[in-house]
Amino acid sequence: MTGMQVGTLWGIGVGPGDPELMTLKAHRLIAAAKVVAYPAPDRGDSFARAIAAGAIAPGAAEIPMRVPMRAERFPAQEVYAEAATRIAGHLEAGTDVAVLCEGDPFFYGSFMYLFARLAERFPVEIVPGVSSLGACTAALKRPLTARNDVLTVLPGPLPDAQLKARIKAAEAIAIMKVGRHLTRIRALLDAMGLTANAGYIARASLADQHVSPLAEAPDEAPYFSMILVYRGADPWLS
């Protein structure tokens, strides 16, 4: 093994869903990758892989990380530990591994679970991607932040009291991972008198994207859904 160069772990953001929202750099690196890893559900297709499908080389080895969709963290941690071992094998053999990450690798992504296991042993490079936040603002066609606005990004699963306190303190608010919390969050924003200031976006940038005022959102939201709230004056009218 003397003098042998280890491979690099690439965390590559593939953007919010539309394959054309991949960066030129992501596209080039994925096309050149001999080994590609990506998160996937228990059964069915990986969203990250679907975004990048047109770029993956036909002969590339693939490492799907099938994460059970349950509340407990332990099964997921086992999946990442096993994937990290397989990926480490390729890196030790001198082969780069491209990990496909939905949106941006370090913006609420699962890439950090591999990063935590491998970053001290191998070189890591991160390729930032268009985040769901950018895609949702674009879909809503309304500026999110301007000048000295404070933006707060809140995960939807947070309890009401925390959401409320933090919504009050910001000019622009993005509530991520709305999913099954939609009804509760809508009631909270209603009670705060903010429904008229809020937009709802699901599956941003995809062909079946949904964009509407929050008041017109459906009752069931997919995991990839977001609420954007604009407090105070409309920034672009001032």
Next chain:
Amino acid sequence: MTGMQVGTLWGIGVGPGDPELMTLKAHRLIAAAKVVAYPAPDRGDSFARAIAAGAIAPGAAEIPMRVPMRAERFPAQEVYAEAATRIAGHLEAGTDVAVLCEGDPFFYGSFMYLFARLAERFPVEIVPGVSSLGACTAALKRPLTARNDVLTVLPGPLPDAQLKARIKAAEAIAIMKVGRHLTRIRALLDAMGLTANAGYIARASLADQHVSPLAEAPDEAPYFSMILVYRGADPWLS
């Protein structure tokens, strides 16, 4: 003019600086654009144009929006008003106009000044881009947010009391547009005992990118610089 189709105003994010961090979509649309507009300083080159330079078609008409770098808003507003008039002329004639936006068009960008003037009269499409936030997290090689972390994005020019209150309330903090506020913000973070949790990034994704712990930041920061602060436990070690 009956039946004549007006052009579309495209707000196109060109990403944080590395031309390869443009999206495939941005690249395609810029290459096809007959009219390209972009912000520029009083004198010298436009950063947005420099990022997209390799994509702009040789014969494209260009509308630089030369914004005086002064504190007063009025000269800038005049520049945008004049640019909006020129752009409206092209749109009325049925020609699309591509506006090049550093980072993401609706994330603290100046595109909103054109949007405010033109969105009610013409169709607008937004192409999200990789934001400076994504580029800075990637440069620092450290996950910014995970699971139910709250992220707060703060403009550096905000007064100390506001910065302090909001830093206290978030797990992850991005302070944008640090520039001439670096010394003041560093003193504030020092007083809060957070210097060891903070990273400093300037000109992220460019060849002369600077990345360091905040304690090792130079005394002078360019406008495009950011401080990232991680409060509480290291998310990827938990």
